[in-house]
Each structure stands twice: as structure tokens, then as C-alpha cells.
Amino acid sequence: MTGRLIRSASDNGSEYQYEYDLNNNLTKLRQSAGGSSWTTEYTYDKDNRPLTAKVNGKTITDSYNATGTRASRVYGFSTPYTVALTYLAGANGSKTGMLQSYKNGSEAAYTYAYDDNGNVTSITKGSASASYTYDALNQLTRVNDGFTNKTTTYTYDNAGNLLERKEYAYTTGALGAPTDTVTYAYDSVWKDKLVSYDGEAITYDEIGNPLSYRGYTMAWEGKRLQSLSGNSTTASYTYDEQGVRSSKTVNGVMTTFSYNGSLLMAQVQGSGSSQVKQLYSYDASGQLISVNYNGTEYFYLRNGQNDVVGLMDASGTRVVEYTYDAWGKLISTTGTLANTLGADNPFRYRGYYYDTETGLYYLMARYYDPEVCRFISADVYMTTGQGVLGGNMWAYCGNNPVRRVEVLGQSWEDIWELFGSLFGAGGETVAEKSITKEYNYIVISFEVSDSVSYSEPFGKTDAQIVFFSNNTNGKRSDFGVSINAFETSASAYVFSSADSLSVGTGISVGAGSKSYSAELDVSLKNLSVGLTGSRSHETEKKKRYTKSASVRVNLIPVAMIIGAVYGASGIGRPAPAIGSSIMIK
Numbered sequence: 001m002t003g004r005l006i007r008s009a010s011d012n013g014s015e016y017q018y019e020y021d022l023n024n025n026l027t028k029l030r031q032s033a034g035g036s037s038w039t040t041e042y043t044y045d046k047d048n049r050p051l052t053a054k055v056n057g058k059t060i061t062d063s064y065n066a067t068g069t070r071a072s073r074v075y076g077f078s079t080p081y082t083v084a085l086t087y088l089a090g091a092n093g094s095k096t097g098m099l100q101s102y103k104n105g106s107e108a109a110y111t112y113a114y115d116d117n118g119n120v121t122s123i124t125k126g127s128a129s130a131s132y133t134y135d136a137l138n139q140l141t142r143v144n145d146g147f148t149n150k151t152t153t154y155t156y157d158n159a160g161n162l163l164e165r166k167e168y169a170y171t172t173g174a175l176g177a178p179t180d181t182v183t184y185a186y187d188s189v190w191k192d193k194l195v196s197y198d199g200e201a202i203t204y205d206e207i208g209n210p211l212s213y214r215g216y217t218m219a220w221e222g223k224r225l226q227s228l229s230g231n232s233t234t235a236s237y238t239y240d241e242q243g244v245r246s247s248k249t250v251n252g253v254m255t256t257f258s259y260n261g262s263l264l265m266a267q268v269q270g271s272g273s274s275q276v277k278q279l280y281s282y283d284a285s286g287q288l289i290s291v292n293y294n295g296t297e298y299f300y301l302r303n304g305q306n307d308v309v310g311l312m313d314a315s316g317t318r319v320v321e322y323t324y325d326a327w328g329k330l331i332s333t334t335g336t337l338a339n340t341l342g343a344d345n346p347f348r349y350r351g352y353y354y355d356t357e358t359g360l361y362y363l364m365a366r367y368y369d370p371e372v373c374r375f376i377s378a379d380v381y382m383t384t385g386q387g388v389l390g391g392n393m394w395a396y397c398g399n400n401p402v403r404r405v406e407v408l409g410q411s412w413e414d415i416w417e418l419f420g421s422l423f424g425a426g427g428e429t430v431a432e433k434s435i436t437k438e439y440n441y442i443v444i445s446f447e448v449s450d451s452v453s454y455s456e457p458f459g460k461t462d463a464q465i466v467f468f469s470n471n472t473n474g475k476r477s478d479f480g481v482s483i484n485a486f487e488t489s490a491s492a493y494v495f496s497s498a499d500s501l502s503v504g505t506g507i508s509v510g511a512g513s514k515s516y517s518a519e520l521d522v523s524l525k526n527l528s529v530g531l532t533g534s535r536s537h538e539t540e541k542k543k544r545y546t547k548s549a550s551v552r553v554n555l556i557p558v559a560m561i562i563g564a565v566y567g568a569s570g571i572g573r574p575a576p577a578i579g580s581s582i583m584i585k
Contacts, residue, residue, distance in 0.1 A: 012246070014258040014265065023048055026284060033258035034266030034277055038292065042284045050284035056297045058314060060289060069097065075299060081105050081316035085304075088114075098416050102304035105316060110303045118414075120402045123303075131172060132326070132402050139399035143326045144172045151175065152326075154373075160392040160399055161192050162373060192392045197372055208378025208393065214369075216358070223380060225367065233357050244364065250357045262364070263288075264353070267346070276344055288351060293341050300347065305415050306405065308347050310335065324349045327401045328361065329370040350405050363409030368396055379410060 004024065009015045019028040025048055029040045041054040049068070053060045059076040065087075075081040084103045088096050098118070103109035108126035115121050119138055122131045125147075133142040139160065144151045151171050155164040166178040185196035195202055203212045209220040216230040224243065227236040235250045240259075247256045255269040263286060269276040279292040290299045291311070301310040301318065307328075311320040320335040320342035328349035333342045348354040349370070352361040361368040366375045378393040397404035397412040404412040 008260070010258065011240075012256070012258060014260070016260050016265075031260070031265055031279075033260075034256075034268045034279060036266070036277065036279055036292075038279060038281070040281050044284070053281075053283045053289060055281045055290050056292065058290075058297065058299075060283070075316065077314055077316045079316055081312070084109075099304040102302075104301050104309075112304060118403065119400065123402075130326070134400070137398075140326065140402060144170065145325065146170060147323060148325055148331050150179075154399070156399065159192055160395045161186055161194075162399070165373070192394050193378070194372070194374060194394065210376050213376060214372075220377075223365070223377065228358070235357055245362065248355075269344070278344065278346075288347060291345060291347075293344070298341060302351075305402075306351050307349050308345075308351060311337075311341060311345065320345070322348060325370070327370045327373045327396070328352070328368075330354070330359070363406060366409035368406070368409065373399075373401070375409065 004020055005018055007015070007017050014031075014033040016032070017030040018026060021027050021044070023044070025042070025044045027042050029042075031038055031040070038056065041052075042050065043052045045051045045064075047068075049064060050062055052062070061074045061076065062070055063072045063074075065071045069087055070085055072085065073083040075083075082105065084101075086100045088098045088100045090096050098114065099112050101109040101111045111124045112120055113122040115134070117134070117138055119134050120132055122129055128146045130143060130145045130147055132140060132144075135141050135156075137160070139156055140154055141156075142151070142153045149170045151168040153166045153168075153175070154162060157163055162184050164184065165182045167180040168175050168178055182198045183196075184194055187193040187195050190208070193204065193208060197214065200214065201212070202210055202214070204210055205220060207223070209223065209225075210218055212218070216228045216233075218228045219226045224239050225237055227234075229235075233251060235248060237245055237249075238247045240246045244259055244262075245257055247254055249255075253270050255267055257264060258266040263282055264280055266277070266279050268278075277292075277294060280288055281290045281292075283289050288300055290297055292298075297314055298311045298319065299314070300308055301312055303309050307322075307324060309322055310318050312318045318335060319337040320333065321338075322333055322342070323331040325331055330348060335342055343356065346353045346355075349361070352363060352368070354361055355367075358367075359369070359371060360376065361370065366377055366379070368374075369376050374394045374396055397406055400412075403415055405415050406412045
């Protein structure tokens with residue numbers, strides 16, 4: 001068969017070679033990265049589902065239920081080690097993709113309970129448990145955490161900004177006096193920009209990158225963190241042509257990274273006798289399964305939310321254990337190799353890459369701070385199209401960190417749906433239907449600020465209308481403008497060549513370079529206009545059937561000026577300053 005990738009190579013010397021079976025399944029991956037070479041082999045069952053992965057002489061075997069969900073994963077050690085999964089049953093007795101239990105070896109299982117919205121209400125392991133409470137927007141409002149032995153409450157404003165976090169002695173009942181209170185304050189114009197955390201001021205550049213943040217001074221190029229200093233740490237970062245980190249240097253020690261696509265394959269820290277080398281292997285679905293740490297293979301242990309909760313050696317003995325709070329803050333690292341492998345392994349909560357020098361998670365597009373429970377910089381998109389909170393450019397997982405995940409730092413996914421493929425747990429397929437009729441919308445709300453407000457006037461549901469650039473040399477990207485509107489029966493207006501988006505702004509090119517005043521006119525004839533609003537029906541299996549209008553949207557001509565974020569989106573244009581005025585005329 002032609003057209004299959006058989007070899008890829010990078011400028012840093014990494015090389016990957018691929019072999020396939022007659023069904024086009026990858027059977028062998030030869031990897032050369034970080035100055036080392038290793039091979040991972042795969043087999044599949046008669047339904048082309050991943051069956052085995054062989055790493056460094058150890059075979060890992062998956063089994064499936066009749067419904068296609070993964071039932072177990074067995075590590076072929078001298079004494080086999082089994083990870084077992086069970087799922088909730090639907091009303092008709094079939095299995096859903098929602099985990100009921102996740103059991104590592106002989107340890108007590110993690111068990112999960114849910115509310116009617118699919119939010120996790122409790123997690124239990126042995127004698128310890130944590131319970132969770134949510135508001136009407138599915139934001140986490142209270143955690144009674146028996147694993148960390150404390151209770152925490154969270155208060156938000158109407159835009160999903162955290163206003164206050166209070167900690168108490170652990171209780172599932174009435175709250176006593178708080179043991180700690182943390183307050184948040186926000187900018188009066190860009191209303192989801194955090195300007196004070198626990199009384200400490202935070203400052204930003206024009207596009208929402210922090211310059212002073214929790215004891216650090218930071219420098220940026222576009223949306224990429226270039227360097228930081230403070231808290232006894234000096235660090236610098238470099239990136240490849242795709243914007244992925246290729247190295248970091250912390251207090252004079254360099255770590256280099258080798259990627260195969262989006263998967264980190266190797267990292268090498270330091271040199272000479274103090275060098276620490278880690279080589280990573282993945283299963284056929286792309287889930288990280290092991291690390292070769294200075295020549296010895298160790299295997300990752302997870303819970304049902306894909307948190308790395310530990311590592312075990314090739315005999316099935318746990319050598320590292322991690323605990324986290326609900327937002328991913330590292331609480332403890334224990335085990336016989338806690339100070340070596342436990343400290344050096346970068347994959348932690350949700351499988352994210354953890355920077356030990358800062359306590360931040362690197363999520364490709366942005367850095368996430370589990371202490372503050374927010375991203376440290378603004379998203380490049382004004383809205384993710386994910387409901388009322390989708391317009392908050394700093395919120396993490398829509399403030400529901402227990403059930404959601406942000407793999408790349410730009411929009412959240414439901415854990416069970418995203419990792420269902422890793423579990424072989426497809427459950428009921430999510431159906432989507434595009435509506436091809438033409439809609440007419442009239443603009444009804446906007447703010448002269450850095451974000452567009454979300455409202456529901458006249459009892460109707462708003463739709464977020466987003467402009468997309470078509471003239472981007474083959475790359476289609478969010479143009480960064482969204483408008484609140486609702487469907488109308490009024491006469492539609494079709495854009496002509498005379499209509500344009502006018503952007504008056506100061507454009508900054510590169511870190512520390514000069515600023516230029518310019519006005520950018522973009523013909524609306526070169527833009528497609530799509531409707532990101534959708535209506536969803538959730539089935540008994542907690543899967544969604546979504547209808548979305550995405551073909552053509554017309555706007556009634558209304559003169560307006562909207563303060564907007566015109567985020568750089570990888571198509572070679574600079575990012576204008578925050579607060580730019582964008583006018584439809």
C-alpha cells in the first residue's frame with residue numbers, strides 16, 4: 001500500500017521508522033532520539049483493536065468486553081500485573097463509557113459516582129474518599145478531600161472568574177472557621193484578567209502574557225514564554241518551528257526534548273556523569289506506557305482520570321507515588337525512588353508535562369498554574385464555543401477540573417470521551433448533524449472592552465458568531481472576533497466587497513522591538529462566517545447528540561465597535577495590542 005508514512009526525521013537528529021500489517025495497523029516503531037535507539041512492537045485482534053505492545057522485552061496485553069470497552073491491561077512481568085476497569089451500565093443493561101472502577105494490581109480500586117449531569121460526585125479508594133459539589137454551570141464549588149485531609153470551597157463571578165478560595169479542616173458537614181482564605185481581583189476593562197492573587201499584584205503585556213507573576217519576572221515572544229527569573233530560579237526556553245518546546249535551561253542546566261509529532265519521545269538533562277536520560281514508549285493508541293530512566297524501564301500507573309499516580313518497576317513493585325488536589329496541585333511524592341525517578345519524571349496530573357522549576361504544567365499552547373487554578377496567560381481565541389464560560393480566556397476546564405482535561409491548553413474535553421479511545425471505551429458514538437439552512441442573525445450585545453459579554457436577551461439563546469479567515473495560505477484559523485447575536489426574521493445583509501473589518505492598533509513585532517501604529521482592513525468577502533452555537537441532547541449513556549448550524553450566517557448591518565482580542569494564530573501575522581477596536585462597517 002502506498003501513502004503510508006515509513007520514516008520521519010527531525011533537525012535534532014531524531015528519526016522514526018514505521019512498519020504496518022495488511023490492515024494498515026502500525027506493527028513496529030523504531031525510535032532514535034536523545035542519542036539512543038529502541039523499538040516498540042504492536043499486535044491487534046481480529047477487530048483491529050490494539051492487543052499487545054512490547055517494550056524492552058515486556059509485553060502488555062489488553063482485553064475487551066463484548067461492548068468493545070477495555071476490560072483489563074496485563075503487564076507480562078514474572079508475576080503478571082493487571083489493571084482492571086469496570087463501567088456503569090445504561091438503562092438497557094449495556095455498558096457506557098463512564099468508568100465505575102479502575103484497579104491497579106492488588107491495590108484498592110478507584111471507584112466513581114456521578115450526578116445527573118455526569119459530574120463526578122465522589123472518588124473512593126479503600127478507606128479514603130473525596131466528594132465534590134457543583135453549581136448550575138457545573139463549576140466546582142466544594143471539595144471534601146479525604147486524600148489530602150482538607151475541605152475547600154470556591155466562589156465565582158458570573159463570568160467564571162474565581163473570586164475566593166477558602167480552606168477548612170476536613171469535613172463533609174457544616175463548615176467551621178476557614179484555616180486559609182485566598183482572594184482574587186480582576187482588571188476593570190479586561191474582566192477575566194487576574195491582576196491580584198492573594199494580595200500579590202500581577203502585571204501583563206498587551207496580549208495577556210504575565211510580566212510579573214507570583215515572584216517571577218517573565219519575558220515572552222508572542223505567546224511563547226522565553227525566560228523567567230525569581231524564586232531562586234533562572235530559566236530560558238526555546239521552541240521549534242511548530243512552536244513546541246525544544247529545550248529549557250534551568251539554573252544553567254539544559255534539558256533537550258525530542259518529539260514525534262505531539263508525543264515526547266526523549267528528554268536529556270545535563271551532561272557527563274550528571275546526565276539524566278529519559279526515553280518514552282507509547283501504546284498503539286498514543287498513551288504513554290513506560291519510561292527508560294537511565295537504562296532501566298519503569299511503567300506508569302494511573303487512575304481513571306488519567307492522572308499519573310505512580311510508577312512501578314519491571315517486577316510490578318511501585319517505586320513512586322504521587323498525590324494531587326482536585327486542580328492538579330502536587331501534594332506529595334513518595335516511594336523508594338521519590339527523590340530520583342519521582343522528581344525527574346515530568347508526566348503527572350492528567351498526563352501533563354510538569355515543570356518542577358515553577359510548579360506549572362506545560363500544555364503546549366499555554367502554561368497552567370494548579371495553585372491559582374487558572375492558565376497564566378490568555379487564550380488566543382476569544383471563545384471556545386463551550387457555553388457561557390467559553391469566553392473566559394483564562395479559565396481552566398470551565399472550572400470543572402474533576403471530570404475535564406485540556407490536552408493542548410486551548411479548550412477542554414470530557415475525560416471519559418477523550419480517553420475512551422485509550423480505554424477502548426467508545427460507548428455510544430457522539431452524533432453530529434450539520435444544518436444547511438441559511439440563518440439571519442441580528443447583533444444584540446457587545447462590550448467596549450477586551451471580551452464580549454454573554455447574555456440571553458428576550459428569553460432567547462445567544463449564538464456566538466465567529467469569523468474565520470479563508471485567505472491564510474491553506475491554513476484556516478480563528479480570526480479572533482466574536483459577536484453575540486440571535487436569530488431574527490428581519491431581512492438579511494450579505495457582505496459585499498465594500499464591507500471590511502477595520503482594526504486600528506499598535507502592532508508589536510518580536511520581544512522588545514519597536515511598536516508601530518497601523519490600521520488593518522480585511523475584506524469580509526475573504527472571510528467565512530460560522531455559527532459556533534449548538535443544541536445538544538444527552539442520552540442515558542451521557543453521550544451527546546449535537547446539532548450545529550455551520551454553513552452560512554448573515555448579519556443585519558449594525559454599526560458597532562467591539563473591544564476584542566486579535567490573537568496570533570499561527571498564520572504569520574503579528575498580534576495587535578489588547579484593547580484593539582474592531583469595527584464592522
